[in-house]
Amino acid sequence: MPDKPSLTSSELGTLWLTYQQETMVLRMLEYFIKQADDKEAKTIMENLYNVVHSFSEKTAILFQEEGAAVPVGFTSQDVNTGVPKLYENGFDIMFFRLMTEIGMGMHTLNITMSSREDVVSLYKDLTAIIQKYYNECTQYLIRKGMLARPPYVSMPQSVEFVKDVKYLSGLNPFNDKRTLNTVEVAHIFHAIETNVTGMQMITGFAQSAHSTEVSKYCKRGMELSKSFITEFSAILLKDSVQAPTPAGGNVTRSTAAPFSDKLIMYCISLFCSFSLGGNSLGTAFSLRTDVAAKTTVSMKDVFEYAQEGAKIMIRNGWMEEPPQMEERKHIIDKN
Template structure:
């Protein structure tokens, strides 16, 4: 059946426009990684990630051009110095790409559910497939090298039951606290993992950023991530749940910038968006009130941090304005 030709909807424009920015940034990051990766298996994963980002960028630009929409400036070779010394370990490359693949699965999945145009849905469906492939490739590489850090193992009671008392929501600050359940463990551990990836990333970026305010901002983000890792870890250890941690996500002592300050700030903003989304999902899935309160409190802290970053980007003219509808009020006046 031939599709009735229509213009792109607001949500489709938003998805494509954001994809152009995000993938142009990812291309810069992966080009730099590829210049320094030594392990051949990991190099294969980085190459695939670069190729996937390039394809996504080209396709999103093509669909926007077809609809006569503006293409964001995004990022280019001017924003990356591939000859800068190595900043991160090969193992970190794998964990970084694994985390980016998870973000891609989430973002593209939500976007597909809000899209109607066939070309957009086809592109998003393929993007979900490649994000899945990227996640599997990274996971397989981590497993083969004994580097995959699994969520905690637990022993369950193997009984089917229904919650019949409101005190099930009691947490550690109340009498007779309820042990954390497996759904809550899943989200808590996932947020430890993503904060760890962000902590290492910002540790390196804080060393190489050129502007003092950008270095200060990255250091502040690193401290926030470190604190959040500690608070999430305490939730698990208070119930005697082990917190597995990788030991070889290292940062070198290089102070030569591989990325522009504009790219660094944009990348940090992406991390914040991902954290905010993860915390909201986790809070909605948690039944223990103290865990929900923790997510709400940490979300407020991240939101304040994000707002300060936006102010820095606006002050430096680094923040591109998303497409917006024509102001009909101005036209009528």
């Protein structure tokens, strides 16, 4: 057996996805670092940039050592740091808090699909460092009063067990629904919070995109996020639970494009994938049927929106193709 086995198809695929995400984050960090007014925020982003840059180089080296083509990902052509501010009032740290959350989920999942020691080690180190910066972003936003906190609740004084299947009901509008439990509130609150940041992000994309096609696509995404925020907030308010209202993250009046349409579309695609995963968990852990039904419908809407975006990327030549398995039938027929 060789000292270091070849990369498996799963490892090659996850490394390819990791490199795409890393290079996108680097380009966006370059812009936000240049625009940063707050010294503390700038320091967080500069340190994060150095870490992500180091890991992107390690990922590229893994491709090179295997004799595989290094993906294109996102380059200096995908960012313009010289344009005016598109976002302000803490949006930069709000955005990278969400990006590190996405990264934590991806890298943890990638560990489970890897077996070669150096690849597993890469994802373990990435997970640990991204967790660190997620916490730094969170604590920064709390100190600045920009992070909406989930609601508090009276502590339970005894352990209860569900006594009736009515606990699962919720779809019948003529019957009273039980009060939301804290697990359901957690997932609904998280869905609203992430959609608020996503809506702010895509609003900036809509007014600065190069092409009309991408701008229209972003506008549709804005309306989709608004509908999710409205619907999930209504579920909370029905039980007198306050919906999250972040205090920062404004979009300016600038229409100058800091990012290429290719980067914009990939970023939206990444957020759609994250939304699908989050909504899947929300559906799985929500025992009230109306809540589960609502998250299921939202997943359908997000999937259809993501599919439309994929078609735009393909038509414009922006979708880099992941490494493919051998076209075995073609090889045999050719022979």
